[in-house]
Each structure stands twice: as C-alpha cells, then as structure tokens.
Amino acid sequence: MDDDHLRATPRFESQPARPAVDGLPGQLPAHAQPAAKDRIAFVDIGRALAALLVFYSHIHVVWMRRDNGVSSPVTDGISWAFANPLHLDQQDIGQIGVPIFFLISGFVITPIAMRQGMSRFAVNRALRIYVPLVFAVLLTGTLLTLGLDPLWTGQLREVTPLTLLTNSLLVNYLIYPQTVLLGVTWTLVVEAIFYLLLIVLLPVFRRSVWLGIAIELIIVHVVLMSRSELGPSWSLFAVNVSFIPILLCGQIVWAAFHRKIPLWLAGSYLVLSWTLYVWADRPDMARQDDSYNVALAFALLLFLIGLLAEPRLRQRAMWTRLSERSYSLYLLHGVIAFPVLDALHPLLPIELAVVVAVVATFAGVEVSYRLVEGPSHRLARWLSHRGRMTGDPAARPRHAAATRAGAAERVVPG
Numbered sequence: 229m230d231d232d233h234l235r236a237t238p239r240f241e242s243q244p245a246r247p248a249v250d251g252l253p254g255q256l257p258a259h260a261q262p263a264a265k266d267r268i269a270f271v272d273i274g275r276a277l278a279a280l281l282v283f284y285s286h287i288h289v290v291w292m293r294r295d296n297g298v299s300s301p302v303t304d305g306i307s308w309a310f311a312n313p314l315h316l317d318q319q320d321i322g323q324i325g326v327p328i329f330f331l332i333s334g335f336v337i338t339p340i341a342m343r344q345g346m347s348r349f350a351v352n353r354a355l356r357i358y359v360p361l362v363f364a365v366l367l368t369g370t371l372l373t374l375g376l377d378p379l380w381t382g383q384l385r386e387v388t389p390l391t392l393l394t395n396s397l398l399v400n401y402l403i404y405p406q407t408v409l410l411g412v413t414w415t416l417v418v419e420a421i422f423y424l425l426l427i428v429l430l431p432v433f434r435r436s437v438w439l440g441i442a443i444e445l446i447i448v449h450v451v452l453m454s455r456s457e458l459g460p461s462w463s464l465f466a467v468n469v470s471f472i473p474i475l476l477c478g479q480i481v482w483a484a485f486h487r488k489i490p491l492w493l494a495g496s497y498l499v500l501s502w503t504l505y506v507w508a509d510r511p512d513m514a515r516q517d518d519s520y521n522v523a524l525a526f527a528l529l530l531f532l533i534g535l536l537a538e539p540r541l542r543q544r545a546m547w548t549r550l551s552e553r554s555y556s557l558y559l560l561h562g563v564i565a566f567p568v569l570d571a572l573h574p575l576l577p578i579e580l581a582v583v584v585a586v587v588a589t590f591a592g593v594e595v596s597y598r599l600v601e602g603p604s605h606r607l608a609r610w611l612s613h614r615g616r617m618t619g620d621p622a623a624r625p626r627h628a629a630a631t632r633a634g635a636a637e638r639v640v641p642g
Contacts, residue, residue: 267548269541270534274332276550278325282412283561283589285322286379287582290562291569300578314526318517326415327474327527329558333419334478335531339486341426342434344612349430352608353423356555357416359604362396363596364559368410371563377570379411379562401468404460412558418471425472437488441480445500448472452508470508473501474524478531485535556596557589564592 288303311320341349369387371378387409394400395409401417408414425444426433433440448469455466477498484494505524509515534541550557565585572581 265543267543268336268538269543269547270538271332271336272543272547272551273541274328274531274534275554276547278328278332279550279554279557279561281322281325281328282558283322283565283586285320285325286412286562287565287569287585289318289320289322290379291566292578296573298573298578300582302579315522316519318519319523323519323523324527324530327524328531329415330418330471330474331478331481331527331531333422334475334480335482336478337423337475338426338433338437338479338482341423341430346427346430348612350423350427352612353420355604355608355611357420358396359607360556360559360596360601361398361413361416363600364563365392365395365410365413367560368563371567372409376567378564378566402461402464404464406464410559410563412562414468415471418468418475421465421468422472422475437483438493441476441483441489441497444472444476444479445497445504448476448504452504470505473505473508474527476501477528481532481535553593553597553601556593556601560593560596561589564589 284306288307292298292300292303307317307320311317314321314324316323340352344352368378369392372387391400391407391409394403394407395413398413398417398420400407401414425447429440429443432443451466451469455463480489480494480497480501483489484491489497502524506521509518509520565588568585568588569581572584575581576584
C-alpha cells in the first residue's frame, strides 16, 4: 500500500497539444492544456477511497453496531442507500475497500519487481511493510496491556513477547491456533504471499509474462485443492492463498493494458482467476458470508472505470496525501479511533464522538507517516539506489526492452 508505484506511464500522461499553426482550429492555447501528471491519479483515488471505506465500516459495523449497539441516522442512511442494495449488510461498504487494495497491488507491483530485481524488490517490500507494521503491533500490544480496547480480534487477552514477535512477522497467520492482535493485518499476509510468489517467478515473468501468470494460477489451484490434506497450518495458508486471485486480476489487467499479453488471453485468465476466487467461497475457506464475490465484482468494476477514466483525471493534492498515508490509516484507524470512542461515549452524542475520533486518528496517522512510514520509504529507496549503484546483478534488467519498461514504470519518490 505504499506509493512508490505511482508515476504515470507514457500511456497515462496528459500530452500537451502542439502549437496552433496559421490559426488552424482545434488547438487549445498552452495555458489551457491539462498539466502533465507524474502520478497515476486513479490509483491514488482508489487507495484513498479504499482506506476511508474500511475506516468507516469498522467504526459502523464493529464499534457501533457489534460492540456497543448504537446507531446514527447518518450510518443508517448510508446502509440504506449503499450497503443494503449491494447485499453487503454484514460487513458494510468497506468490504469493497479490501479488493480495491488487492487489485491495485496486482496492477502496480509486477512492473516494480521486474525493474528492481529479486533482492532489491524483496528488501524494498520488507521495509515498507514491516516497519509500520511493527510499530502498529507494538502500539496495539501496549494499549491492550493498559486495559484499552483497540480494534483487535479478541483471541488473546495476554500480550507476550512471543505474540508480539509472531504478529510483527505475520507468521501468526500460519500457526495453529491463530493469535491475531491487529485484525486488519490479515490482508498483509496475502500481500506477502503474492510478493514471494512473484519473486520466485520473476525470471519467468522477465521472459514471458503469459507463462508467469499461468504458473501463478496453477499454484493457487493446487494450494486450494490440497487445503485439507497437509495439516492445520497448511489449511491456514490455503485460506490466505484463496484471496490471491484478486491480485492476479489486477496483474492481468496490467499485462493487458501494457500489451504484455493479448486481450483474448487476458480475458481467459480473468475468467480463471474469478472462477478460483468464487470456488474458494465455501464455508471451509473462512468466508464469513456470501458477499465476497459481490464485493469483488463492484471493486473490479470501479477499478476498470478508474483505469479507463485516467486520461481525464487530474492529479489532486488531497488524493495524493491520502494515498501516501493510506497504509498508516489502514493499520492505525482501529488502534486510535476505538479507544477514543470508548472514552467519549456516552459522554458525547455519537456523531460528535465519531468526529473527534476521526480527527484524532488522522493526527496519529500523520505522526506515524512522518516518523515511521516515511523514513522506512526513504531507507528502502536508499538501499535500492545503493544496490543499483553497486551493480547488484538482480537489480539490473537483462535486456534493453526491460530497461525501457523500467523507465516507463519508474515512480516518483514518496
């Protein structure tokens, strides 16, 4: 969920028109031309909206409705207008946010890996994911120790060094029985599995994108088929793998959009990915209800609309700032907002309490972004630059075509 992938490629950039010649019509003056973008606007907007949707739904569904039994005309109206018609009653409209995150990751991560190489990509991803994650886990553990109630799973009340370590490394999702302190981190283990899969298959992707995607689909199918055959830890692993098809959908759209694979093959791969995801929507795959497929359908529709609308979208500072902070917001919204709401309710009306909690959350997110996430991004970029300057073979594209692709996909520093 970081922002190192957002430089606009040549197909996305707004191209200034040529000067008018001899008064020919149809040419706009230079001052009226759209400014060239250096970020992919629909990705910024998508990430920002996804984080806000998840934030809203956790306050509404978890804190208000499930834990405290309170309601508000505002949230009731939003549910009536959006969640109920979309059949997302149980988890609310925030359920669309997670597949949007996954689709964006699938769309942007593959070209980054192909440009950076195995070692640089692995170090870059690890720093960007784990530094803010460790901070959020330690903060959650501290609040639980103090008797406060952040957004957590309720699986274990006692915080130990072992639970902090396993949660910080995300291996807790592969250990039976699970002990999860920070509930939102389940999406990160899905992302990590996708990154590892991409690292292993990177030599294949650099030679043949269509073959790399085919192998990914086969691996997902094999893991899902063997879910009940290799013990409880493998079963937990398979549950996480069941969400990988969403990232593959984003990856397939990227491959088709940049003409790495033909459209007919992209369509076939999308059908296969969708089939794997729907097939995994069974009681023994840990899906809470039957709304997961609906949520993915709407997320994919919004994603494709954003992709097609990109040439007309302008780069806005508001979306850029929210996008850059979306990972910190995703990790910390329940850690900060829930204790604040517990302290303010019922002293204040619920609407006012939520406003205060939201303000406090964004203040905490800003601190985290400036002191934790931002420095981790700078360290990742410094190490990537150092690896490139020292001639790390894994950091160099093998062919001139890969070099050109890397230049096209290069991103603006966060």
